[in-house]
Amino acid sequence: MLPISTPSTASAGVTGTWRTYKPVVNLQKCIDCGLCWLYCPESVIDWEKGQKVTIDYTFCKGCGICADVCPVKAIDMVPEGEL
Ligand code: SF4
Ligand code: SF4
Known part of the structure; x- marks a missing residue:
């Protein structure tokens, strides 16, 4: 199975400082x-x-x-900087 989209791996795809929330996976619930x-x-x-779900925060x-x-609901959106 293929994901719906593929990431932009060039520097243009890198998240800037503007992200305000980030997803955190609770593996106990997953x-x-x-x-x-x-x-x-x-x-x-x-x-x-x-395998464990992991997220590339870059x-x-x-x-x-x-x-x-x-x-x-195993993923919480946490304010940036809290974790
Ligand atoms: S918040 Fe979730 S769905 Fe959105 S880009 Fe990040 S990992 Fe992907
Ligand atoms: S959607 Fe939720 S339950 Fe499904 S793999 Fe992702 S974190 Fe786990």
């Missing part, structure tokens, strides 16, 4: 469904069945789509 990986418009979520834009689509 049911390994892969929806966050599928819907992330930047394709910065690394996921494979049986390219994450903080849009919150991953948190919205997570069926068990």
Whole structure:
């Protein structure tokens, strides 16, 4: 299965200082469904069945789509700088 989009790996794709919230995955709640990986418009979520979800914050834009689509609310949008 392929993600819907692919990330821009050039410097233009790097998140600036403007991101105000960032997604934090609660792995205790995660049911390994892969929806966050599928819907992330930047394709910065690394996921494979049986492996931990990880997010590349260098390219994450903080849009919150991953948190919205997570069926068990395992992703919290945390104010930048809190974690
Ligand atoms: S906040 Fe947006 S860009 Fe960042 S991982 Fe979630 S869906 Fe992708
Ligand atoms: S959408 Fe939620 S439950 Fe599914 S893999 Fe992502 S964090 Fe885990």
